Amino acid sequence: MRDTPYLAVDEQLLESNLAAMADHARQLGVALRPHAKTHKSVEVGRRQLAHGAVGLTVATVSEAEVFADAGFDDLFIAYPIWAEGPRATRLRALAGRVRLRVGIDSIEGARMLAHAATSGEHPVPLAVAVEVDSGHHRTGVEPGQAGVIAAASLEYGLTVDGVFTFPGHSYAPEARASAAHDEALALEIARESLRGLGLECPVVSGGSTPSADAAEGRASGGVLTELRPGVYPFFDAQQWELGTVGPGRIALTAVATVVGARGARVVVDLGSKVLGADRAAYATGFGRLPADAAARIVALSEHHATIEFASADEAPVLGERVRIAPNHVCAAINLADELVIESNAAEAAVWPVDARGANT
């Protein structure tokens, strides 16, 4: 018996989730480049490649370093990196040993990246993709401006792979299909913005887990050439509540022990330091129990979660264990040092969270 709390992964569900998204990408006729910020695990990344992924997406230089050290040779840092100081040196070292693509959304950013790539003794090749805003309103330029950034990047001596966006506004009720539509429209404008300036645009990259179902790829005349979903190996309570999947496909849960029980309300021995404190406006609580759709996590502190069951009869007793799907699996994994892999309900392996805390 392992002491709670810990994160358990159902290996059969993980494998079927990996296979399903790989099949989906093949059917769309697009390359799959999963976002590794979700799992931060070399082993999960290897399995994604084994299922046909072309490479990985990461969020930071330090995540890229972890995967490069593990032998991954094709990485996309889908983030507008400001390449200054030690980070510029690290980026150059990375570009010298793997096929590296970096996001940009400003001319100044492109200039800094080019400087980083060429300021060493030997210049290194560095590819970029221009980030465009498809409705999430975070980073990224207006789609029609993508060509200007791409042209400047070429001028600075960078390779331009193409354009990308993150349709993060797919994380809202009933928004999955419309976000996929916005994504396609923004990427098409961005691609034409490059072509209008006589530039190539081989890569048109999009994709989030909620919008992936509604994405259109080359096979059906869609604009996408590449998909970057992150959460799909595990799914989570958010994906359940958004309707992306049902609870039966959630592959990761936090295992907890009941330490307090009063009627229909129990308190378990994990809190925000295990689940994360993410709670979207549409969430019904601080996580969900895949085995009990009626139960609600009504309060969360650092080491306590208060769960309300439909009745006292449904509630577990002191010392019993419950399994909780985090609202946001990326946050929960980044809090843990390891994932406990269960195969047919028995503990089969422990995988380190190799890139935990890799934020720089």
Added chain:
Amino acid sequence: MRDTPYLAVDEQLLESNLAAMADHARQLGVALRPHAKTHKSVEVGRRQLAHGAVGLTVATVSEAEVFADAGFDDLFIAYPIWAEGPRATRLRALAGRVRLRVGIDSIEGARMLAHAATSGEHPVPLAVAVEVDSGHHRTGVEPGQAGVIAAASLEYGLTVDGVFTFPGHSYAPEARASAAHDEALALEIARESLRGLGLECPVVSGGSTPSADAAEGRASGGVLTELRPGVYPFFDAQQWELGTVGPGRIALTAVATVVGARGARVVVDLGSKVLGADRAAYATGFGRLPADAAARIVALSEHHATIEFASADEAPVLGERVRIAPNHVCAAINLADELVIESNAAEAAVWPVDARGANT
């Protein structure tokens, strides 16, 4: 220059915060037993002891193990531990080498603890304190029931130190003084509940950072003999917004670089994986900038924070650095592997977050 993001601690502010709470406890005539779940740092714990703390409070057995390994010999796990499996063995090992007190709030919990303490080759001494609910409604029995739990604990062969509560409902606007009042009332009823059964109650333990100002100790006829604040070494945006302190006393900030700038809105290179996603109902955003009270963090994702400044003139430009106080400093520290200590604005040391992720 250090790559962002990272957590920076102002050593002078840390020291003055440590001194101020130690002075406050002395004036109240109570023992100070700071909660180490906030800092998870051996160095901060040592400084708390140097300022006169009698020992530390922790939330988990694994936190206790980290501090015991570092030589701390008086620890209170202020949590109703369910002592089963490996955890029972670990608890017994711990009780054999430090002065250990554990929280309880059920007769079954006391029985499990007693079994853990006595089931080895040599029984080990184990003290308990009965947790009572003073209004936070999480764990803890009704104050009038404390004596029943204490009597059962004695019956099982445990030492009873006394009673404790966590007035967590102090984390609300205008609630700091009333929560301190609720705390005192609950603890007095709990103490009398023990005395009514002819039991001693040497320890009456309470305290949170927001309610500490309004606490009454032995020096002024109050019931408290011990105070367990956690957040006070650093404070955070929550304490600022609750009115516990002004921004000038916040000793820990996350340092970020601007990676996107459009008028009064900028995006910086850190998100919920650095700040944590805590956002109480009363919070004005996902963190605050101590240097700019008007700025608001209006959106937060894993690696991006969107900050709105009063005007474009006030906003930093691409590549500039900003310092953000997390809403909840305990969550932010538990995401980091190290704290960068700055003395008079220069980097002076790097302290590991020794008990990061110690949840079991």
